[in-house]
Every structure is written in structure tokens, then in C-alpha cells.
Amino acid sequence: MELAWKVEAGSKIKLKDYDANYVDEHTDPVSARAELEILTRELGELQELLAAAQHHSLLVVLQGMDTSGKDGTIRRVLSQVNPQGCDVRSFKAPTGREMGHDFLWRVHRGTPGRGIITIFNRSHYEDVLVVRVHNLVPEKVWNRRYVAINNFERLLAQNGMIILKFYLHISNEEQERRLLARQKDKTKAWKLSAADWAERKYWNAYQEAYEDALSKCSTDEAPWYIVPANKKWSRDLLVARTLVHTLRPYKAQWLDKLVVRGEQELARIEQMQKPAG
């Protein structure tokens, strides 16, 4: 089964080596839809076990250029996950209060507790992307953040957090196509922002910043995945496959924890019922 492309720890990424149009040859939009349906249901079941076992948490980081489809991916891949155990957090430009703190302060607050799935729609990586591209802080400040991010994610992983980071990889031409399509479609025009076109001027600087983030911050505990995202149906399928493939190995231990806990509770209930009987 083809998954999203995992960035091995320590490797040096050149995004030009990754084809944003890539689609694996064994699938097409129709079979992908059917498979996604099955995968999302399995994801729903896995989430139920994760929530009940109360041992691990799951953090999914979604990053990508404007119009790369972060929202659409979340909507379609997590459609069958119980919203009670799943938070989506978006990180916009920081507020005055947030700016008063270190760049991980607002992010750390938003991390999931045991049993919870949290999706970051944009994340702490913006602090080495937009912040770097637009010189919002000096280079000597953003340069130290890669290490700080790795330290932070290690802290989280050591506490039983499963971390997956997806970069939705679209081509420059595909972005232009999508922005133009939004302009023509009145029902989609609300998603537009004049800033999107302004940001396109920085395309190369962004690609370079992404290459550094992917290269410097992919670790065994918190790997980056590159998702070819020009084809939406393939993008969704690859994200869903990668999620399910990562979580499935935990299923047995989550079930074990539930059985043990169930036995303990039953023993307690029997104990309570004895004097009454």
C-alpha cells in the first residue's frame, strides 16, 4: 500500500524531487473514494479505542501553501471520528497576549491530553515559515527554533503522544489554478484573500523554508510526511492511509488495556454487591 512519503530523520529534502501530481498507479478517483470510506470508518474505531484506553494521544500537524487543501483534508479524512474526542486548532497570526510569550506557549496549551486527537491546521511551524520568509523576527531568532521544536516534540512524544506531520505538496501552477477557480466561483470566493496573491511572490522562499523545516524537524518520534496534493482525491487517500497505518499497530495494546480495566471494575462491582447479597 502506497503511503505518504515519509521524510527519514536527518535526510536533506529538495521539494523538486517530489512530484506534486503523483498518483499511485493502482488507484483512481472511484476506487479511492471507496477505500477512503473504509479507512475513515476504521479511523473512527481506532479513535474510540484511543479515547477509551487513555494512554496515548494523537497530534496531527497539517501544513501547506494557501489552497493546498488543509481544511478539505481534515473534513474528509476525519468525517467519521467522534468530535467529542477530536479537536481542530487553527493558528492564525498571534494575538498581543500570545506575542508576549515564547512561540511554543500557545501551541503547548493546545496539545492533546491522553485519549484525545488534536489536529493542528497550521502550527508552530509557521514560526519557521511565514515568520522566516517575511523577516518577522531576526534570523538568529528563527534559526534557533528548529532545535526548540525538536526538543518540544520530544517532550510530547515521551509522554505517549503519537505525532504525525503532513506537508500538503502542491505545485505553483496548481495553486494559481485554484486561486483563479475561486475567483470564478461565487460560492468559493469567500475563501479568497488579496494576501494570497501577494504571498505567491514569495513562493520560492516558502519552498526553501519548507525544505528546511522538513529536513531539520523530521524525527523518528515525530516524522514529517510529504503528500502529493495536486490531486485532491489522492491527497485525502494518502493522509487517511498513513494515519490508519500508523495507529493500527497500537490497537492490540489499547484493547488489552480495556480488558484489564474492565476486569478490575467488574471485580470492584462484585465486591460491592457481596455485602448486599
Place this chain on the structure above:
Amino acid sequence: MQLAWKVEAGSKVKLKDYDPNYVDEHTDPALARAELEILGAELGELQELLAAAQHHSLLVVLQGMDASGKADTIFQVLSQVNPQGCEVRSFKAPTLRELAHDFLWRVHRMTPGRGIITIFNRSHYEDVLIVRVRNLVPQEVWSQYYAAINDFEDLLTQNDMIILKFYLHMSNEEQERRLLARQKDRTDAWKLSAADWAERKYWDAYQEAYEDALSRCSTDEAPWYIVPANEKWYRNLLVARTLVHTLRPYKAQWLDKLVVRGKQELARIEQMQKGAAQKPSRKKK
């Protein structure tokens, strides 16, 4: 001027080498009271500048055995600091919600933003103290915490946080004396807890855990200070001296920032007033 004993980065602390009864020869309780008064006022002024300059923040971590005087030190040393810019956070046993997260989650939330002073009465160090002594998590877990703490404090100091950590160093005999005194004094008895006596059985294990925390987590950016704390008046004096001594060098740059900001605001106001003066004259024409 004698300050609290700074733990140099990388040094190996043996608490037996530090005398909790120590008092420097140039002072006595009466002198100390007068000096504390002056230092307290200076601390109040420094905090005002810190708050106005909006560049640095200050985190003061207070740790020590039960009855070592953490709460009293805060009260005596920070009495002249404006409470609006100064928060005290106590870390008790974590709640269920807090336990669901990594051990630094609840601590990170409470760190000061720019311009703010935060005092931690107990702190993330409890996770390598009581948690270690009472085996609340396996050794393989707490032994990872030292590096995590250093990484965390590194993140904070890189963001212009000034960090000072005080260990209030009291002897075993002094703790016993204080607990017994509390039992005799009805007005102090509310501070008692049966757990205090139970914890005393672990004295040596706590001292060892403190030695490791002080040795492994004292860095140039976030140093530990050992405060001889058997004499309360001297303890307060040393904490106040060390705080003022650390903050004083920042005073000039905070003042500079205020002057620059003042000039910018004045220029803006002049600009606005010009505009206001022009409007009616246009109407007349």
C-alpha cells in the same frame, strides 16, 4: 555584598557542604530589616521599569522542604512590588486534567509574558523531587525530565525571560523545630499537615533529589541559588539581594526603551494635533 550561593553550571552539589545556619558577619537582624526595606523599594521600582519596557519577563522559582519558608519569603521580599504586574503560582498535586498532559504543560501555561514577574511557589522541579522520591513514575521516566527541564528553560530564556531559582536550604533539626512550634501555636497550626511528618521520613532521599536537580539543572541562563534558610531574616535578605543584584544591570536598557517609546508617542501626538489644528482653519476658508 554577600548573595545567595550560585550553583555554577556543571558543578556537583553536596548539600552537606552548605551551612543552613550561615549568616554573613557584616549583618544582624536589625541591619537586615533596614536593608530589606531599601531593597524591597528598589525591587518595586525595577518591576515598574520591567513592566513598562515590555521586553523582559522574570520568573522566580522557589523550592525548599516543608516549613523552609517559601510563602513567607514571597510575602517579605515582594511586599513593595505592584501586584498588577506580579503573579504567584503554586503547584500542588496535579489535577486529572493536568495529569493527562506532559509534566511541563501546566507549568508552561503559567509562565510570565513580557513585562510580568511570576513567582513559582513549588514548580516543575517537583517532578524530579516528590515524584522521584515517592516513585510516582518509573525512574526511566523521571530521569528524562532533567534534560526536558533544561530544554524548556532554554526556550524561555531565549525569549528574554530572566530566570532565578532559589533553593531554601534548611537543616533537618530546624524543620523539626518549626513543625513543633506550629503545633504549639494555635494561630500557626492551620499550616500543619500530618503529611509533613510523614514526609520527614524521606529527608535523605529528598536531599539527594535536590542535589541532582541543583547539579543537573543549573545553567548560566537559569541558575540555581542555594539560600541558607535557618535564619529567616537572613534568608529574606539574601533572596532580595540576589534579585536586585540580577535585575539592576537591566535598568539602563529598560530606561532607554522607555525614552525611545516616549519620543515616538510624542511625535505621533504632535502629528495628530497638527491635523486637528488644520481642520477648523479649512472650514473657515
